């Protein structure tokens with residue numbers, strides 16, 4: 001399954017051009033179970049990308065184990081296997097804090113993973129043009145409720161219910177790189193109770 | 204065109220045989236607008252019937268409105284602005300000076316700043332140093348000069364652990380790669396000096412995987428001389444002759460054709476002018492137009508660019 | 520003190536009102552009988568004496584009440600004011616700009632005395648007397664931007680220039696036309712304008728950005744923007760949309776004239792000296808339809824503009840549900856007579 005093609009949208013909606021190898025420069029690579037394939041394909045195009053790469057795989061279960069082994073076989077500098085992204089965050093913070101200029105960040109997987117790790121990296125001072133990204137896996141968004149500020153992960157329908165305040169929110173394409181989230185806005189604010197039929201979010 | 208102030212020269216100090224420092228103050232001692240490190244002013248020089256306008260980086264403390272200081276290197280083969288400053292300006296001379304404008308600002312988000320200067324390219328950094336000191340941001344400065352005698356910066360730089368001087372005559376050549384290697388994430392590098400130095404720093408950055416957004420170069424320079432050429436004003440059909448040491452902008456001004464401008468160095472975009480017809484080749488020397496725009500030959504930046512060919516009709 | 524300040528509210532019982540003088544000086548945004556986006560920019564300050572364009576930062580009869588309303592909003596949601604760490608210097612620049620302008624333009628209301636970095640600020644309408652050290656944030660009760668914008672009407676966005684773009688890296692936003700500072704802070708010019716329809720295709724933002732980047736010290740500019748709001752509410756934030764949204768459906772042919780407000784933003788642009796940042800103050804003025812129609816030229820023109828407005832813009836400006844009632848109501852003020860050019864009343 002190649003990089004997802006999203007339909008063109010507004011300027012704040014992120015685009016994921018796909019991973020391009022930058023040779024043997026120092027690198028941090030972060031992927032979930034679906035994104036790991038993109039890292040393997042990257043290494044197949046240019047094996048030297050792994051020479052100085054610290055790989056962080058955020059994927060649980062049997063699929064995670066299999067991917068961890070497959071990535072290990074590419075002989076990167078190191079592979080850290082974490083059950084999910086939340087568990088990987090302290091490690092990522094540390095890697096970013098210690099990184100030197102010239103480090104590339106390769107991100108592959110869900111929009112939530114790409115958005116969240118990008119936000120972390122930008123905050124650490126990594127320039128935006130040092131980040132490579134490729135979308136893999138199901139279409140699901142990390143949404144912030146503009147009303148209660150709570151974040152709901154893995155949203156697949158529009159509208160959806162905020163997992164914090166319970167308001168029904170419609171899914172905007174407006175995206176904050178600082179927060180790594182899309183914006184959700186109350187869908188029935190003017191006409192309480194009148195809620196459109198939820199639709200599956202499309203690319 | 205920027206707003207101007209009439210300022211009086213209050214100090215003239217030779218720093219080296221070629222470089223002189225000038226201080227400007229308001230004749231009534233009024234406070235001048237403050238600025239940010241890296242800003243320049245455009246000084247207007249009435250030179251024997253020709254009105255010259257040159258941009259100079261401010262080297263004084265950006266938070267001190269009591270005066271502006273610049274350092275001018277005499278270019279004997281140049282277009283005359285620096286010769287005017289060296290030959291005809293003395294304490295007490297009144298000159299028109301624009302408000303400060305910054306096209307080479309520090310990125311305040313940087314976790315660290317690496318400043319790299321060659322020769323007279325030290326000037327914008329002198330004001331930036333004061334700003335960095337005031338804001339207590341980490342930095343290092345590297346200053347390269349050919350010889351001790353020519354190194355005007357030596358008289359103006361503080362002697363601190365963050366300031367490194369490389370005099371090539373003493374066998375100490377600056378190595379841009381070594382300066383950029385191993386810097387922490389969030390470092391920004393800035394370079395100002397001869398084109399060769401700028402290219403060397405950019406190359407080293409690219410080789411080390413620095414993203415372009417973290418590498419800054421002082422983009423504007425003095426308009427290059429060249430062969431004389433003629434242009435036609437579209438609206439009136441008037442023909443204007445541009446001399447070898449004159450810029451197209453200066454020639455238009457001398458002919459009283461109105462063109463907007465600000466930096467006079469090809470960096471701000473203000474003087475962008477449409478081209479109605481071009482039989483020949485525009486020599487683009489600006490940093491404003493995109494490669495596609497250059498190739499199309501439908502726009503020209505008169506402050507820097509020249510023309511070679513039969514006919515150039517400007518949309519003026 | 521010569522000036523009178525209204526005792527009024529912008530929420531709950533909505534006792535906001537405009538005096539006859541306030542109506543006459545209202546910054547009516549339409550200079551002709553139709554509207555489309557344009558980059559309608561003029562130098563600022565500058566305008567007829569008594570108009571909201573006369574001074575850098577207009578102080579009018581709503582000053583004290585607006586500042587109270589801002590304090591209420593901030594107490595409920597402190598994230599309406601944000602400054603990324605590198606923007607503190609720009610905050611000081613802004614503090615200086617506003618204090619100097621107010622002390623100069625309204626000397627009977629405000630005073631500023633400087634002794635080197637030791638400053639003394641007096642704000643009589645808000646009963647503030649503050650001594651502090653310039654560039655030392657520990658000597659003020661808030662950061663410099665928050666401190667001064669709690670004493671200045673309108674929203675403020677501080678824009679940082681880099682990479683040929685402007686980044687909204689700080690702001691005080693409590694009276695916005697439905698955008699969230701907390702969400703948009705850190706975005707560049709194109710990102711934070713992304714939700715605006717049509718304008719991108721027309722190239723409006725490319726031109727606007729080029730213009731803004733060229734703004735220099737000593738040359739400020741302004742433009743007017745507008746939208747429609749039900750009730751004189753300043754806090755029409757997306758954060759509280761679920762609270763004020765239902766009010767939009769309370770318009771009837773009987774109440775529209777006094778309950779439907781034209782919301783005008785006087786936006787200005789200033790280059791700041793030490794930070795090289797740009798400050799973008801967005802001052803909000805509110806007037807109900809019937810008050811506006813007390814100036815016959817405005818009544819006629821407002822009817823024509825809203826009647827003929829592109830449906831996409833009606834939707835974006837958020838009054839599609841009430842448009843028919845509004846236009847029907849305004850029709851009574853439009854006798855078909857020609858209107859004079861320009862925004863000022865006859």
Ligand code: FES
Nearest residue numbers: 465467472474506
């Ligand atoms: S004047 Fe700035 S580019 Fe020509």
